[in-house]
Amino acid sequence: MKARDLILLTCYFLFTSMYLYAAVSKLLTHQVFMLQMKLQPFPNEFAPVLAWGIPVAEIIISLMMMTLPFRKLGLYLATGLMVCFTGYIILVKMHMFDKIPCSCGGAISTFTWTQHLIFNLFFVVIGITGIYLERRTAGIARN
Amino acid sequence: MKKVKLIFAVLAAVTGISAAVASDRQAFSPQITHNWINWNNELVLVNQTQEQAQLVCAGNFGICLRAADNPYIFTVGELMLLH
Structure with a gap:
């Protein structure tokens, strides 16, 4: 196995385990997560949609990354979702909203916004690395 | 290689889910x-x-x-x- 394959496997492993951890944690304390969604700067009607939609999206993306035909698409979606979350944290850090509680599951919920930003940026880098390696692998296979 | 990918995927799922359940039980169950x-x-x-x-x-x-x-x-x- 080449180093490139091992790095790619690690990217998928980290993304899948992190998204499943976050989704299951949110579902296990769903009532609290729902309240935290109501505290976000969106209309209250969006809270149930977000409280169910986010963990379900995370599970679907994880399952896609676990299946060979949808693996690459799953990685793109996982990275895209992480970029969205990171953008939201940057807006929070820029004081675009009032103080907002963190809405992550499990151990992540104890993070400060700065720690959360670093954590997310790490996964954005993982995602970009994975996409780069996938494209390179596809390019090599074509030639 | 396909087998390795699938094994890694299953391991990732087990790691993520068990970590979430374990941390939830540790924090709240008693x-x-x-x-x-x-x-x-x-x-x-x-x-x-x-x-x-x-x-x-x-x-x-x-x-x-x-x-x-x-x-x-x-x-x-x-x-x-x-x-």
């Missing part, structure tokens, strides 16, 4: 659940442990939520406003 009311006696949370109820309160000054069945059980801080 505790009794209550219904939680605010100072207007409005029901805010149903069947949650003290640690879970504490998550909707910010800071550590004053009493935030009270267990409906036991006034001596409460969370501290300020209830984060729901809009």
